[in-house]
Amino acid sequence: MSSTADVYERFNLYSLPDTFYLEPRDKYGVVASNTYLEIDRNLGDVNIRRSTDFPIPVVEADVQPIYGIVGVIRLVSGNYLIVIKRAELVGTINNSEIYHITETDIIPYKKTTLHLTERQAWFNRHFLEMIHLVLATGGFYYSTTFDLTHSLQWLSESATPTFKQLPMIERANPRFVWNRHLCAPFSSSVELSRYALPIMHGFVGIRSCIIRGSSFKLALISRRSIHRAGVRFYMRGTDSMGHSANFIETEQILEFEKSGGKPGKRALTSFIQMRGSIPLYWSQKPNLRWQPLPTMKPADDQLDAYVRHMRLQHQIYGGKHVIVNLVNTKGREKRIGGELERVIHVANLDFARYVGFDFHREVQSLNWDRLSILKDMLAPELVDFGFFYSAIDNPSDVRFQLGFFRTNCMDCLDRTNVVQAMLAKESLRNQLFFLGIIDNPNLDLDVLEDFSHIFKNLWADNGDECSKQYAGTGALKTDFTRIGKRTMNGAINDGINAVTRYFKNNFADGYRQDAIDLFLGNFKVDPNALPERFDTSVFRLDATGGAIIGAIFSTAMVILCLLISENTTATLFWMIVFIAFLLFIYINGEEFVNTPKLKQD
Known part of the structure; x- marks a missing residue:
């Protein structure tokens, strides 16, 4: 009714x-x-x-x-x-x-x-x-x-x-x-x-599964937060309220009804995980470099950023929280990851535990089996946290998830999705055993080939969708998520996606960030107070536009000298001019990228 x-x-x-x-x-x-x-x-x-x-x-x-x-x-x-x-x-x-x-x-x-x-x-x-x-x-x-x-x-x-x-x-x-x-x-x-339909952004996948004669549904719901919503390089870290960028709550749901349809036999179980940008005040603005250097302002209170975020998490979800940090311990990611570890130690929140795992170092040379190290590190909490269970026909028959894993890398996309899928599979095995679908609590679900294929592709689809919404392309490393190993086609696809991300992040994402802010109401249109500047073209009447035009013109002159005049001196001259323009563009990269115009973070 x-x-x-x-x-x-x-x-x-x-x-x-x-x-x-x-x-x-x-x-x-x-x-x-x-x-x-x-x-x-x-x-x-x-x-x-x-x-x-x-x-x-x-x-x-x-x-x-x-x-x-x-x-x-x-x-x-x-x-x-x-x-x-x-x-x-x-x-x-x-x-x-x-x-x-x-x-x-x-x-x-x-x-x-x-x-x-x-x-x-x-x-x-x-x-x-x-x-x-x-x-x-x-x-x-x-x-x-x-x-x-x-x-x-x-x-x-x-x-x-x-x-x-x-x-x-x-x-x-x-x-x-x-x-x-x-x-x-x-x-x-x-x-x-009754006309207002709430709409969620993220991913929903629902699959029908069979394991050894038992049929059930497996669903995955990823909910993207409206707070600090945006695109890869223009939304990083947390805001003053404790909301982190690219925050996504992912819930894996299992729906099962034992044969015969007897009362009390229909049940739902679920396992919740979170991902979100490193909970500090930091930024990483695009500047034409392949990977811009992450920056933090010395005056920012990083301890405050972390505590605000984690207390907000605790207020919303309750229970214990494990922060799984997958960033590199060397190179450009070291400073941010090291600062996170420092403030976590200083804050010493009784409901939070930190686990650092240098994903790229541990699985280098495609040694993906070493993810088992992280799995072993988190195994005690996986058991202690448990999962949600409810008997549909008997609401009093219920158990709750007592703790939560919050995973991050730099983007909270590729590495994060691999690790979240791993944790979800471990929890799912416990749920399947609890429901009596499998009779061995230590069964490796990968031996169930048909089910394993469904599970891996569901999580890979989730990773692709979340990545498209934040970075503009499908996720990297999805070949491992889909089939459990790296492949040549997967490596080629990752290369294509990485290059595509570079161009989108530098030359399209400012406009995309503006679009999201407009859609969410973070920027409201006032016909009597329109922005002074809203162009997205690099061909402008300033030094930026002049440098682009100069680089194109000098390139054309080099080609003409090579094809027509065969004048070595002129060719070298225009080549030097071209290199000079490129150097100017590279040094002043932030002036050449597509930046948001409507709302400044």
Whole structure:
């Protein structure tokens, strides 16, 4: 039976010149309510109307079936309605359908931009492109009946009957709702809230598995935080509130029902891990170098940064916490990793333990078996922390995860995903034994080839999706995650991804950071106070643009001298000029990269 707090499953969107009408439908297309939402395209007002009192003028309207509303955003020309045109079913968890958004539409309230100046129209077009860019990134998920933003353990521990009666947008964890700002127009009443669909960014994968005759579902949910959200080099470290960049909560869920369907035999288990940027105040701005040097300001209180972050983690999750640090103990990563170890020792928090593991040194020469060293270091906590368990038909039959692993490398992508998958597999083995699916607590799951293939590819897909959202490419080292060893094709793919990351991080990510800030509401458009400078081209009328043009021109002259004049002196001259321009560009690299323009960190 539906509740007044439920979100409608589908809509028919009727568009008229002055009004939008959103008529609730179920997933089969049947009208789901005797009321509908009316949006005034001129004033922006939203109202609930009763269809018997004010029938929708369907004959005069353009009609479009949609899956849901992402929200409303104000750009220079006015408001835009963002709707979900298409979504694909990922699978079901606890009988609830989970969807991945595959196509959206951004519809202006105003039919024309003729009321804008040329400059305003230029900005409006670019802001609109930014919203399209964020939505095209992919990895946006929702469910109209399942709370994707909270872990099963949190819902079991904290979800009171009163909480469950709240509208879904109010129940959802604000840390992981990427359209909360966009849904503001629908938050003033319970009826309006039924149109507000909380959307999560990250990854959801659901697979059906069989082990020795027992069938179960394996799901992976990675929830990307809205706090300090952004791209690889422009979001590092923590903010003053303790939120770390690229923070992702990953929950691995197992759903199992013993044959016969007897009461008390259906169960859910889960295991939660976190990843997030090194919890200090630090930065690593792109500057055309292959790997920019991480920096920390001497005046920053690094102990405060660490303590704020870990106390926030403890407040949210409770229990014990193990910080698994995978950065190099030599080279450019040493200073940041060493400072983290120092402040952890000084803080001496009773709920936190530090484990340092130089991933690259330990597995050099493709010696991946040495990951077992780290596994052995963490084995006691894996047992002590346990996992969440709940018997669906008997809620009192429950056990909780008592501690959590927080893993980081520099990006919290490639090395981190390998280690998180390793820990998840160890926990899963304990869960499978607890549920009676396997009868040997020490069974190596890799010997179950079909299941192992599903598990590894699920985690590799998770790594790829999280990496695309932060770094712009799929993850590195996914050949090991997928098949358990390094391959030549994997090494080539890593090389391609590394080069692609370099170009995107230096020449596209400033724009992408601006797009994320605009989407999340960290930057709000004021038509009367537009940014002074918003160009993304390097061909500007300053030293930066001059150097680029000079480098291109001198390159052309070198080629002409070689092909036409055969003048050695002229060729050497233009080659020296070209090298001089390149040297100038390299030394002043920060001036040539694409930087955020809307909101400074």
